[in-house]
Amino acid sequence: MFKLEKSIANWLKSFRKHPAYDEASYLEMELHLRDHIEDLIHKGYTEQEAFEKAVAEFGDVPAVAKEEYSTQTRNRTMGRILYSTLFKNYYKTSLRSMMRNPLSSFINVVGLAAAIGICIFTYSFAQWTYRTDQFHEHKNEVFLTTFFANREGKIQQNGRSPVPLAKRLQEDFPQIDDVCRVQNTHAVVKYNDHIFHERITFADPSYLSLFTFPLRSGAKASLEDKNSVILSDRLAKKYFGEKDPIGQNILIKFSDASSKTFKVTGVAEDFPPSISFNFNFLIHFENIEFGDAAYDKNDWSAFVDATFIHMSDTTGLNQIAKQMDEYRILQNESKKDWQVESFAFEPLATLHKRSADIRNAINISLEDGYASIIYLTFVGIFMLVLACFNYINISIVSAAKRLKEIGIRKTIGANRKIIIIQFLSENLVATSLALGLGVILGVYVFIPWFESLFYFDMGFKWMDLTLWIYLPLVLLFTALASGLYPAFYISKFPVTGILKGSVKFGKKNPLTRFILGFQLILSCMFVTCAIMFTQNAQYLANRSWGYNEDQALYVEVPDASGFRQLSASLEQETDVITIAGSSHHLGKSSLSTIVKLPTQDHEVEQIAVDANYFAALGIDIVQGRGFQDHSEADRNVIVVNEQFVKKILGGKPIDALVKIDSARFTVAGVVKDFHNHSFETEVAPTFFRLADPSEYRYLSIKVKDGTQNSMYQSLQKHWITHFPETPFQGGYQEDVWGMYFVEIGIHGKVWRGIAMIAILLAGLGLYGLVTLNVTGRIREFSIRKVLGANIRSLARNITKQYIMLFVISLGIGSVLSYYLISFIFDSAYTYHMPVGIGGVSLAVVTLVSVLLLVVSVQLSRVSKANPVEGLQME
Amino acid sequence: MISKNLTAASTKPIILGILKQGNSYGYLIIKKIKELSGGKMEYSDGMLYPVLHRLEKDGLIKSNWTMDGGTRPRKYYEITALGKEELVTEQAQWQQVNAVLNTLWDVKPSTT
Numbered sequence: 001m002f003k004l005e006k007s008i009a010n011w012l013k014s015f016r017k018h019p020a021y022d023e024a025s026y027l028e029m030e031l032h033l034r035d036h037i038e039d040l041i042h043k044g045y046t047e048q049e050a051f052e053k054a055v056a057e058f059g060d061v062p063a064v065a066k067e068e069y070s071t072q073t074r075n076r077t078m079g080r081i082l083y084s085t086l087f088k089n090y091y092k093t094s095l096r097s098m099m100r101n102p103l104s105s106f107i108n109v110v111g112l113a114a115a116i117g118i119c120i121f122t123y124s125f126a127q128w129t130y131r132t133d134q135f136h137e138h139k140n141e142v143f144l145t146t147f148f149a150n151r152e153g154k155i156q157q158n159g160r161s162p163v164p165l166a167k168r169l170q171e172d173f174p175q176i177d178d179v180c181r182v183q184n185t186h187a188v189v190k191y192n193d194h195i196f197h198e199r200i201t202f203a204d205p206s207y208l209s210l211f212t213f214p215l216r217s218g219a220k221a222s223l224e225d226k227n228s229v230i231l232s233d234r235l236a237k238k239y240f241g242e243k244d245p246i247g248q249n250i251l252i253k254f255s256d257a258s259s260k261t262f263k264v265t266g267v268a269e270d271f272p273p274s275i276s277f278n279f280n281f282l283i284h285f286e287n288i289e290f291g292d293a294a295y296d297k298n299d300w301s302a303f304v305d306a307t308f309i310h311m312s313d314t315t316g317l318n319q320i321a322k323q324m325d326e327y328r329i330l331q332n333e334s335k336k337d338w339q340v341e342s343f344a345f346e347p348l349a350t351l352h353k354r355s356a357d358i359r360n361a362i363n364i365s366l367e368d369g370y371a372s373i374i375y376l377t378f379v380g381i382f383m384l385v386l387a388c389f390n391y392i393n394i395s396i397v398s399a400a401k402r403l404k405e406i407g408i409r410k411t412i413g414a415n416r417k418i419i420i421i422q423f424l425s426e427n428l429v430a431t432s433l434a435l436g437l438g439v440i441l442g443v444y445v446f447i448p449w450f451e452s453l454f455y456f457d458m459g460f461k462w463m464d465l466t467l468w469i470y471l472p473l474v475l476l477f478t479a480l481a482s483g484l485y486p487a488f489y490i491s492k493f494p495v496t497g498i499l500k501g502s503v504k505f506g507k508k509n510p511l512t513r514f515i516l517g518f519q520l521i522l523s524c525m526f527v528t529c530a531i532m533f534t535q536n537a538q539y540l541a542n543r544s545w546g547y548n549e550d551q552a553l554y555v556e557v558p559d560a561s562g563f564r565q566l567s568a569s570l571e572q573e574t575d576v577i578t579i580a581g582s583s584h585h586l587g588k589s590s591l592s593t594i595v596k597l598p599t600q601d602h603e604v605e606q607i608a609v610d611a612n613y614f615a616a617l618g619i620d621i622v623q624g625r626g627f628q629d630h631s632e633a634d635r636n637v638i639v640v641n642e643q644f645v646k647k648i649l650g651g652k653p654i655d656a657l658v659k660i661d662s663a664r665f666t667v668a669g670v671v672k673d674f675h676n677h678s679f680e681t682e683v684a685p686t687f688f689r690l691a692d693p694s695e696y697r698y699l700s701i702k703v704k705d706g707t708q709n710s711m712y713q714s715l716q717k718h719w720i721t722h723f724p725e726t727p728f729q730g731g732y733q734e735d736v737w738g739m740y741f742v743e744i745g746i747h748g749k750v751w752r753g754i755a756m757i758a759i760l761l762a763g764l765g766l767y768g769l770v771t772l773n774v775t776g777r778i779r780e781f782s783i784r785k786v787l788g789a790n791i792r793s794l795a796r797n798i799t800k801q802y803i804m805l806f807v808i809s810l811g812i813g814s815v816l817s818y819y820l821i822s823f824i825f826d827s828a829y830t831y832h833m834p835v836g837i838g839g840v841s842l843a844v845v846t847l848v849s850v851l852l853l854v855v856s857v858q859l860s861r862v863s864k865a866n867p868v869e870g871l872q873m874e
Numbered sequence: 875m876i877s878k879n880l881t882a883a884s885t886k887p888i889i890l891g892i893l894k895q896g897n898s899y900g901y902l903i904i905k906k907i908k909e910l911s912g913g914k915m916e917y918s919d920g921m922l923y924p925v926l927h928r929l930e931k932d933g934l935i936k937s938n939w940t941m942d943g944g945t946r947p948r949k950y951y952e953i954t955a956l957g958k959e960e961l962v963t964e965q966a967q968w969q970q971v972n973a974v975l976n977t978l979w980d981v982k983p984s985t986t
Contacts, residue, residue: 024939025923025927028900028949031899031900031946031947031948032900032919035901035902036901036919039905058918058919059917059918059920059921060918060920064921067921067924068923068924068927070924
């Protein structure tokens with residue numbers, strides 16, 4: 001007896017031997033045969049006859065298969081595969097299936113976008129750092145002259161150079177094309193009613209050809225004229241607004257006794273955003289004699305801030321450094337306490353990286369920037385990993401909901417490859433969306449936020465080739481990292497298993513657990529950092545400075561007579577408790593000095609003050625005495641701090657003899673250690689000596705508590721009556737560290753930002769998992785409810801599977817966090833709060849609350865749901 | 875009976891021509907060709923499918939699985955814009971061949 005179905009099945013089997021056919025093609029062949037047979041039966045053929053005729057007319061299967069195969073292998077280029085993956089139909093089905101699961105899609109896209117945003121931000125920050133000074137055309141031909149000197153047994157590189165060095169280099173070495181001396185100073189600049197303290201740069205005329213600072217108006221050659229000044233763009237706007245400054249006269253007051261009028265002959269274009277040194281007011285170097293009366297161009301013991309050389313052919317550079325011995329001897333003979341060992345040249349291109357190790361380098365160091373890039377890269381990668389893990393987890397778990405779809409796709413002809421491609425293209429659509437959103441987040445949220453925190457311009461540009469290489473790489477990485485595993489995992493299940501319902505995955509997948517655990521550990525670390533940095537900012541703000549900065553005000557005075565005038569009028573103020581004069585001032589200035597001991601020389605800080613200074617600043621004397629007013633005898637005594645005793649004197653400090661320069665001093669007293677500089681620097685050995693009244697440059701007052709604000713105003717009023725032509729430079733002693741506390745606060749802000757994103761990512765991931773879990777078990781919960789389960793037992797049921805995971809991951813996470821934060825604090829801060837378990841515990845509590853929140857949201861969903869509906873489903 | 879080579883060469887314009895009249899699926903396309911040629915073009919039915927798939931790969935036609943009215947699913951083929959252009963080129967070529975042969979055999983060219 002002929003069996004039609006069996007014959008058709010057998011006939012179809014003959015296709016299976018050929019690689020050209022996938023499930024869809026079988027189906028097409030089968031349908032063809034069935035259509036044909038049906039037609040023939042209608043015409044009166046028997047089943048068997050119809051089958052035989054249809055098969056005969058179909059033709060030779062191997063030949064057809066061969067033809068089909070050659071069709072498929074043709075045109076199999078990468079481009080075609082990409083085309084078929086990306087554009088053909090999949091993006092439509094991808095978008096559709098994304099819309100079908102809006103929650104998981106939202107979690108995936110937002111999570112990835114946040115992580116990609118951080119990557120874009122990191123990229124932009126790295127670009128900003130790497131670009132520093134790279135706009136100088138001659139960056140590889142211009143060198144800073146540096147010297148190595150032995151201080152306290154340590155060889156240290158120094159960026160300054162002896163005054164006559166530039167001239168000698170140019171005379172002695174024809175291979176040097178040009179030299180340029182640079183010296184910065186502060187002076188008062190006056191134009192009409194504008195009177196400000198400004199930074200003035202003395203430089204040789206070669207400055208504008210060595211460095212690429214193009215002028216937007218005026219001529220570079222005008223710097224040859226000693227009466228010319230070239231302004232930066234910013235300063236031109238500050239003084240002249242929209243008016244053309246060229247040809248205007250400004251007065252520069254170097255000191256009360258010395259001032260000079262300059263004509264503006266040039267304005268520089270706006271400086272590039274990544275720059276390690278620039279100028280505000282650029283004038284001819286020889287004007288330095290107005291700024292420094294003692295200037296002697298032949299004095300080897302005097303220094304200028306920087307001497308740059310330019311060599312278009314740099315091959316002879318090392319030779320020059322070796323032949324500079326003559327200068328070394330000249331210098332060492334004239335400055336005996338500071339023996340130079342050798343000279344070296346630092347290229348301009350890398351100066352911003354090196355200058356942290358060069359003392360007194362003229363430019364700012366970008367070393368912190370390079371360290372930050374490393375931190376940010378780690379953060380960026382971790383965030384991406386967190387987001388990819390969310391994606392993997394959610395894909396796997398939500399595939400449980402899509403099992404039927406996969407099964408049906410497989411039956412109507414999709415083979416494993418097609419399922420993989422489908423999932424990968426869904427993933428590609430999601431990651432591309434995330435990339436778009438991430439770029440927007442990075443460029444319009446993260447970068448401007450960071451720029452506003454640190455008051456700088458990162459100079460982000462869209463027109464940047466490396467950016468367009470970087471972005472696709474980020475996309476590729478995210479797409480592969482998040483998509484590959486789920487695609488392969490989901491596609492491997494057999495159709496029969498899926499349709500019979502015997503396949504159950506996702507819920508007990510060990511990988512999902514591992515991933516969630518890993519996410520928790522990472523989040524725990526980020527959250528701990530955020531909490532600890534915030535607490536530390538608080539701790540440092542409350543840390544004692546070692547003296548009473550709270551009640552002190554200070555002002556810079558032009559000279560001794562200025563000090564006398566101001567202090568005479570301040571004495572009338574009833575709220576002033578003490579008035580003190582000094583030539584240096586805590587937090588503002590001190591003099592680096594060498595103390596000679598028989599065994600070793602020490603570098604210490606020197607502060608010259610009057611007898612009232614300790615009282616005015618609230619510095620505590622712990623041993624011996626302070627200075628006595630105008631006592632001639634006290635000219636030979638010093639008061640030292642505890643560090644000085646500990647590191648240099650040891651034992652009994654009082655009456656110890658100390659040799660400084662060529663003079664001998666007796667230690668009269670010891671004061672408690674105080675923070676002269678911010679908490680970034682360790683307390684240095686410091687001594688006070690009695691200042692001669694002619695040296696006074698600062699006036700400090702101690703005021704009654706509560707009158708700080710009113711006294712600050714009266715101080716300014718007194719200032720204006722006495723010195724209407726000089727800007728007021730002073731303020732609350734609390735503010736002498738400038739931006740220090742602001743910056744510490746920023747650390748907290750940045751970490752809080754990062755932690756927020758980390759919590760968001762982990763929270764979203766957790767939320768997605770719990771939601772899917774609950775949705776998958778809605779029938780079970782409904783039955784439980786019908787059978788009388790209360791909220792508590794349902795809650796226990798939902799949380800049960802996460803509790804162990806939480807305990808283990810948070811255990812590991814808190815230990816890691818503890819060590820991580822200790823490491824970061826030790827490397828970032830000189831003084832920081834003790835690292836306790838407080839911050840870590842707070843982080844754990846935060847994360848547990850996130851879990852509870854997520855579970856309670858789902859719990860309320862389950863408890864509100866009508867069990868009837870839950871059971872009606874399917 | 876038309877030779878195998880000629881049959882093979884003309885399959886492409888024939889399929890495109892049929893699909894231009896409306897969407898169709900494999901079995902129907904074959905049936906239509908057989909009807910049109912009055913059995914003079916001998917096909918093995920199976921050979922149609924590699925041609926269809928190749929046309930699809932080249933972007934001249936596209937396919938869609940549809941379920942119409944509870945019967946069995948069908949893979950419908952539809953001509954694309956590119957396919958219509960290709961059909962115009964094919965038509966021109968066949969007419970040229972036709973013209974050359976007509977001239978050779980000194981028969982008045984047909985106006986159709």
